[in-house]
Amino acid sequence: MEKGRIIIVEDEESILMMLTEFLRGNDYLVDPFLEGKDALSALKANNYHVLITDLTMPKVDGLQLINYIQKEYIDTIGIVMTGYGSLETAISAMRLGAFDYVLKPFKFEDILLTIDSAMNYYKMLKNETIPKGLMSKSNLLKRFSQSKLLLENTILRSSLKDKYKFENILGISFGMQKIFELIEKVTDTNATVLITGESGVGKELVAKAIHYNSSRRENPLIVVNCGAIPENLLESELFGFEKGAFTGAVSTRLGKFEIANKGTIFLDEIGDMSLNLQVKILRVLQERAFERIGGAKTIKVDIRVLAATNRVLEHLVKEGAFREDLYYRLNVVPIHIPPLRERRQDIPLLLSSFLEESNRLNDADVKGFSEEAMDIMMNYDYPGNVRELKNIVERNVILKRNGLIEVEDLPEKLWKARDNHQHLDIQKGYETLVTEFEKSIIAKALQETKGVKSKAANILNLNRTTLIEKMKRLGMD
Ligand SMILES: Nc1ncnc2c1ncn2[C@@H]1O[C@H](COP(=O)(O)OP(=O)(O)OP(=O)(O)O)[C@@H](O)[C@H]1O
Ligand SMILES: [Mg+2]
Numbered sequence: 319m320e321k322g323r324i325i326i327v328e329d330e331e332s333i334l335m336m337l338t339e340f341l342r343g344n345d346y347l348v349d350p351f352l353e354g355k356d357a358l359s360a361l362k363a364n365n366y367h368v369l370i371t372d373l374t375m376p377k378v379d380g381l382q383l384i385n386y387i388q389k390e391y392i393d394t395i396g397i398v399m400t401g402y403g404s405l406e407t408a409i410s411a412m413r414l415g416a417f418d419y420v421l422k423p424f425k426f427e428d429i430l431l432t433i434d435s436a437m438n439y440y441k442m443l444k445n446e447t448i449p450k451g452l453m454s455k456s457n458l459l460k461r462f463s464q465s466k467l468l469l470e471n472t473i474l475r476s477s478l479k480d481k482y483k484f485e486n487i488l489g490i491s492f493g494m495q496k497i498f499e500l501i502e503k504v505t506d507t508n509a510t511v512l513i514t515g516e517s518g519v520g521k522e523l524v525a526k527a528i529h530y531n532s533s534r535r536e537n538p539l540i541v542v543n544c545g546a547i548p549e550n551l552l553e554s555e556l557f558g559f560e561k562g563a564f565t566g567a568v569s570t571r572l573g574k575f576e577i578a579n580k581g582t583i584f585l586d587e588i589g590d591m592s593l594n595l596q597v598k599i600l601r602v603l604q605e606r607a608f609e610r611i612g613g614a615k616t617i618k619v620d621i622r623v624l625a626a627t628n629r630v631l632e633h634l635v636k637e638g639a640f641r642e643d644l645y646y647r648l649n650v651v652p653i654h655i656p657p658l659r660e661r662r663q664d665i666p667l668l669l670s671s672f673l674e675e676s677n678r679l680n681d682a683d684v685k686g687f688s689e690e691a692m693d694i695m696m697n698y699d700y701p702g703n704v705r706e707l708k709n710i711v712e713r714n715v716i717l718k719r720n721g722l723i724e725v726e727d728l729p730e731k732l733w734k735a736r737d738n739h740q741h742l743d744i745q746k747g748y749e750t751l752v753t754e755f756e757k758s759i760i761a762k763a764l765q766e767t768k769g770v771k772s773k774a775a776n777i778l779n780l781n782r783t784t785l786i787e788k789m790k791r792l793g794m795d
């Protein structure tokens with residue numbers, strides 16, 4: 319039986335044909351198109367579960383197709399294919415409502431994974447008992463916000479459960495699925511893993527998942543925060559010391575490397591470690607051996623090393639703040655966790671799970687988010703990532719205790735972010751938007767100075783003549 323019906327639009331014929339064959343071989347019904355405009359007619363005539371489209375194509379491009387399926391209340395789920403060069407456009411496509419993007423060149427297996435998860439998502443949305451075709455996806459998404467939120471996500475989670483063994487790490491996005499796969503691949507090896515990503519994306523959670531799913535799980539996981547401890551203290555924390563090694567060393571103490579023997583050591587915030595200590599760590603990684611401070615005996619340990627940082631180590635290496643040799647030693651298996659704003663599909667699942675948990679812990683009964691509040695939560699950029707989202711939910715559960723979380727309940731910075739985006743109709747194109755923005759800046763300055771150009775120029779830190787030239791060019795008089 320077919321798993322679903324897919325429409326593919328790709329102007330490179332060889333890719334189109336190969337992908338079509340591959341997906342047909344994986345039980346999908348596939349309609350391939352070389353041109354956007356033909357795809358548009360097909361979309362109008364048929365029902366598709368999934369649209370996969372290239373972004374840059376002559377005439378009707380991928381963004382237009384995504385926009386079309388979004389606007390016309392068709393239930394089709396959009397996935398875009400793009401090269402590194404147009405990642406920005408891919409993100410615009412996500413904002414328009416695309417489910418996910420895949421970066422070219424991709425492995426066919428990867429795109430299959432994305433399609434399978436899009437199909438799961440589709441089925442989940444269809445579990446709604448609403449007349450077919452009457453509601454847009456965005457409305458359905460908003461339905462998450464109502465009290466059914468919890469129920470729907472329970473269904474979702476149970477259907478995905480056996481696929482992901484790491485139950486405390488939530489995520490249905492393609493980005494997170496890749497991470498689950500990676501975790502699975504590395505758990506039972508002894509490979510050093512470097513986990514990177516912005517603050518609050520879940521690096522520590524991933525480190526724990528690796529340890530607790532590995533054969534070392536019965537032995538300790540020792541976490542060392544290399545950023546928080548001053549250098550000399552960190553050294554004795556890691557390596558331990560012999561009695562009398564320095565004033566105050568009244569007895570021998572074991573370091574974390576020794577305590578972690580047979581288990582795992584997690585070096586968190588490794589990017590903040592001093593160059594001096596980096597050399598010493600390098601030796602432990604190479605030889606699994608070290609001496610306690612003030613000690614002569616070499617101690618051998620059997621440890622697995624995991625490390626994490628929210629800094630970009632490549633940059634630190636270039637700046638000379640991080641040793642290149644250590645970087646290569648750590649970066650055996652890199653796991654990069656994308657920021658939450660690049661995997662918005664995970665937001666509903668995280669919200670419902672944190673809501674459930676906060677309700678339970680606080681003995682509260684908050685049902686969900688109002689439509690408008692949900693809209694804001696879906697579109698906010700979360701500089702603090704999952705941690706920030708979790709804090710917003712917790713704070714609201716504690717303050718509200720029951721009912722729905724409304725827009726007014728959300729932190730002010732969330733509505734501000736929305737108001738900033740609201741007037742941005744990206745369909746207008748870059749040039750027009752920039753021109754509009756320039757006009758609004760000048761108009762505001764003139765308003766504040768009651769039309770006095772020299773004063774306005776002053777505020778804006780422009781020459782008066784430059785301001786007048788700009789106004790002429792922008793047709794402002
Ligand atoms: N995918 C996820 N599913 C569920 N909870 C998550 C997920 N990602 C992060 N969290 C939660 O978000 C919070 C922050 O995660 P964690 O401490 O692992 O982030 P981090 O990347 O180590 O952050 P930092 O760089 O600030 O140390 C934790 O409460 C964690 O449980
Ligand atoms: Mg952390």
